[in-house]
Amino acid sequence: DAMVIQNPRYQVTQFGKPVTLSCSQTLNHNVMYWYQQKSSQAPKLLFHYYDKDFNNEADTPDNFQSRRPNTSFCFLDIRSPGLGDAAMYLCATSRDVVVRETQYFGPGTRLLVL
Amino acid sequence: GNSVTQMEGPVTLSEEAFLTINCTYTATGYPSLFWYVQYPGEGLQLLLKATKADDKGSNKGFEATYRKETTSFHLEKGSVQVSDSAVYFCALRDNYGQNFVFGPGTRLSVLP
Numbered sequence A: 001d002a003m004v005i006q007n008p009r010y011q012v013t014q015f016g017k018p019v020t021l022s023c024s025q026t027l028n029h030n031v032m033y034w035y036q037q038k039s040s041q042a043p044k045l046l047f048h049y050y051d052k053d054f055n056n057e058a059d060t061p062d063n064f065q066s067r068r069p070n071t072s073f074c075f076l077d078i079r080s081p082g083l084g085d086a087a088m089y090l091c092a093t094s095r096d097v098v099v100r101e102t103q104y105f106g107p108g109t110r111l112l113v114l
Numbered sequence B: 001g002n003s004v005t006q007m008e009g010p011v012t013l014s015e016e017a018f019l020t021i022n023c024t025y026t027a028t029g030y031p032s033l034f035w036y037v038q039y040p041g042e043g044l045q046l047l048l049k050a051t052k053a054d055d056k057g058s059n060k061g062f063e064a065t066y067r068k069e070t071t072s073f074h075l076e077k078g079s080v081q082v083s084d085s086a087v088y089f090c091a092l093r094d095n096y097g098q099n100f101v102f103g104p105g106t107r108l109s110v111l112p
Helices: none
Strands: A004-007 A010-013 A019-025 A031-037 A044-050 A053-056 A064-067 A073-078 A087-094 A109-113 B003-006 B011-014 B019-021 B023-026 B032-038 B044-050 B056-059 B062-065 B075-077 B086-093 B100-102 B106-111
Touching: A004 A087, A010 A019, A019 A031, A019 A087, A019 A109, A031 A073, A044 A064, A073 A087, B003 B086, B003 B100, B011 B019, B019 B106, B023 B032, B023 B086, B032 B062, B044 B062
Parallel strands: A010 A109, B011 B106
Antiparallel strands: A004 A019, A019 A073, A031 A044, A031 A087, A044 A053, A064 A073, A087 A109, B003 B023, B019 B075, B032 B044, B032 B086, B044 B056, B056 B062, B062 B075, B086 B100, B086 B106
16 A cells, blocks of 8 residues: 555654655655644654755754655654653645645654653 | 643543534635544554535544634544544645644543
8 A cells, every 4th residue: 555654653852863764655655744732732844855956944843854865765854852842743745835735644653762 | 823722621521421622714816625543552543534514524423513703623432332432633735735733732532
């Protein structure tokens, strides 16, 4: 089945220690998104890629970076995690950015910062 | 700017009760509207969608109708099950298609 895969499902890191979360998709979608979600609040968009074009949200901290080496993979790098960065991180894809297109989400990676 | 408002939860129902979760939106033009469901510890799953006025989205017994005159997209189900316990998010994709806007989510608990 075509899908959005996130690994690992749970990630534990130490305060200040860089961590990378990964996302892959078999949908061959042009757009990949990263969201942060805390305590069943609404997901908060961090950034997205349209193909290789990177689009950062204005309020995304500089501590968060992303890479998309190819269509299938996208990575979220947190350079120096703080306690406030503990959250669920959701990857999503969309075929395009037109109004009718659905976003498809992965299962999420829950990040714990010690 | 665009926004989505949902009824505050948590909503607690008995099994086989009727469910309504209200959702209203503010957006320019003609957005597409979505309901997503999130089970504990999981990502968001698309439940249903509607892309134009008067469209009805339906899936797994859930329904929602895109009402432009009242800017609403209320979620309904005639008979809920314990397995429907989850958080439900209403969302829109605006006319420019760039980003999704999510509502705050409504937690539903269904008791046996």
